[in-house]
Amino acid sequence: MEFCLFDDTGCKRNKAVTIKPPPTNAERTNSEVKLNKVPSRTIGISAMIISIFFTAYWMSLQGSLMDPVSEDMESSAILFEGFRSDAWQLPDDEFLGFVEIASGQFTMGSNPAVDRMAYENERWSPSRRQGSVDLPTYYIARFETTNAQYRKFLLDTNAPTSASAAGMIPITNITWPEALSYARWLDTQLRQSSLTPEPLRQFLSAGGRVNLPTEAEWEKAARGSDARIFPWGAQPSGAFANFNGTELLAVGSKACPDCSYGLSDMAGNVWEYTRSPAQDYPYDSNDDFQHLIEGALWVMRGGSYADPVNNVRTAVRGSVGPGVRNSTIGFRLAISQL
């Protein structure tokens, strides 16, 4: 066996090179003995054992890193004006931000003769432009679900939390099942807590469930019983809604005293998930289960801050895959009988 010995003068410079057979172990041992300064193996073994224990300790920590960090704990206790830090960061009003929508009929879908911006999928049927839907009483949230509210849920369920975000900004970048998961959690909280207002408690006891609204519930809440094109009336207005813009706003930033039921951001800010599968009108909540299709989409409503005016009308129907995360999609909750 031939080989080349590299040192400071090195083979590369073709200087000071020795060609010799490789040393046997015995020779190597002898040369080590001659140097007489070989570091003890104990140091190396100790370093190795320390590395191994460090690794084991560190790996065990990684499992617990999935828990919320202390920063999150702090943010959950932050006071936001008009919201209750002791009540899941829900609005500080009589029904914790839920607004009762009385039972009754409303007009669903669009009449292109009245609303020039109407899309084809808002037509009720080949023979009718709009339909009439009767809904029992339900509650719907005045505001879109916020980051602070959603983070409270994540903390409570020991789910991993993302980086801190402004508390009163609507939560976005969550999937449809995650929104449902939040609804399920709040349902449990409201049922168990003494903080729950009595009317809500009774409604829940009578079969009500915290959930995403159906698209009918959403539309009725947005347009009221007088079939408005926008939540505030027939004409578009940037004063009452965040659309055609570049950024999300905190919930309720655009005051809209004339909006149906006093709800905020039913037009713009974020698209809102519903619990209705995307299918053609006429709307019938009873046929939701009858059209199971591969790659099904779910209806979302209201348009977002980035949408043009025609997409923030009360009758607009968007659809989205249940696994999608998007910075323009959030949700608000309803409490209704299933």
Next chain:
Amino acid sequence: MAIAAKHNKNLRPAKHPRSDQQSQFSLGSYKFSFALTALLFLLSFTSRIQGNETLVLSFRGAAFALLLWQSHLMYLAFRAKETRVFSIVLRPQHYIQAMVQSSVYLYWGYYWQPVYEHGWLIIAQLLFAYTFDMLLAWSRRREYTLGFGPIPIIFSINLFLWFRDDWFYLQFLMIAVGFMGKEYVRWQREGRSVHIFNPSAFALGLFSLILIITNATHLTWGHEIASTLTLAPGIYTFLFLIGLVVMYFFSITLVAGVSAISLFALSALYYQTAGVPYFLDSEIPAAVFLGLHLLVTDPSTSPRTPLGKTLFGLLYGLGVFALYTILDNLGAPTFYDKLLCVPLLNLSVIAIDRAVRSIKSETILNLWNQNWFKGRANLAHMGIWVAVFLGMSLIGKTDGKHTGDSLPFWAQSCSAGLPNACGRLLQLKETYCGDNSAWACNELGAHYKEGKITEIDTGLSLAYFERACELKYQLACFNLLDQNLLGRGDPQELDLRLLLREGGQNLMNTPLSELYARACEHEWSFACSMTQVANGTRL
């Protein structure tokens, strides 16, 4: 060899520099280690690495640690007026092994893209390994033997386990531990001080144990690595062929062949007894088959005598077989079986040698007598192994359809109460759910909700329904909406493309009619009627 010879042509024999080394210090060889460290640092600027902050920090942290170590060694050498040297020795067992391992990466990566994406990370590990090994030798005041030695170690580690980007610093630590094990964990064998453990197997075994104990497997790609080898079509034949190369050059046929045969035999015995396959989807999992060719066969940490090698192979087969069940019963990932086994076997080498020497029977000792085959015993062993493998292939026990691939088979076995069948059914569905089969996720949600074949776990059930729903399985979304509902349906098109890919076939572009026909063959009864529909509509 070629490189050494090329150098030597241009070299004139000169006075051995060692006499000068004792009296003067120079940067010399440190330039090489500095260059490797600098390359490692520079790699952190590539787009693959820049995509993850932890990865960048891991690379720079490793480079910085190596730099500190070099500086310290330089300082010590400067004070002692010494210099450090390295020599080039190219050993076939290193570069042939490295070439064989490279071919596995190339073939596997062609069918599973993350392997190619991992390329930069493997290069970084090589740079780290070379530098670390060199500094370790110099710390021990030894010449460093530069060759291809670290390459098979790194390749071998990465064929079985690598950490995800967010924890990649642990990969560097694993390599460091492997090399330290080689350097420090030694014993006297046949009068020589040799390392006890195969360096890659030591690192893999130790880290596997830690990952199991700390329940931190999710930090690694271990599951994916173990299950995606079969995505490459004909992987068993491929591994068999490259295995022959290693067997030919390094006479490891007895170890690899006997371990494979013993595993085949044990699997067959179990199937005959229990009525269900032992391993989930093959007689020998592909990753185990890879391990018995490339992980357990290091000649320096295995017995030297033919009978010893035979025992060693047999013990590996038994060990993997037993560990599979032990890990399963402990609730630990079963893919660790092949990794935990090797260090234990390395420890048994001296005992095996001693046991073989204690055998008095000439008949047994001469069983593998080298003279039997006129000095070509290894070729004879290879011939037997080729015959066995061909036999196994002919009866469909390697590549191709396997009973355990069929979910309906496991469902029927579970209903019939056969041993382990329900557990295997869940395990298989978990694998498919992990591969994004929405149907499998919904099925798991249903199982954990019903509590018929496993205990009720509402949280887990909801989590599976959520995953299935996100994958657009609409029934799962309804299961989430109304907890009084339990919707279950048939697999969808994409599900079938995943569920029917036995032997790793890629069915993503298979025509729908063929897909349903294949599903029908695999006892998916709903697909038999769909085949007619698909044919009728020329889908």
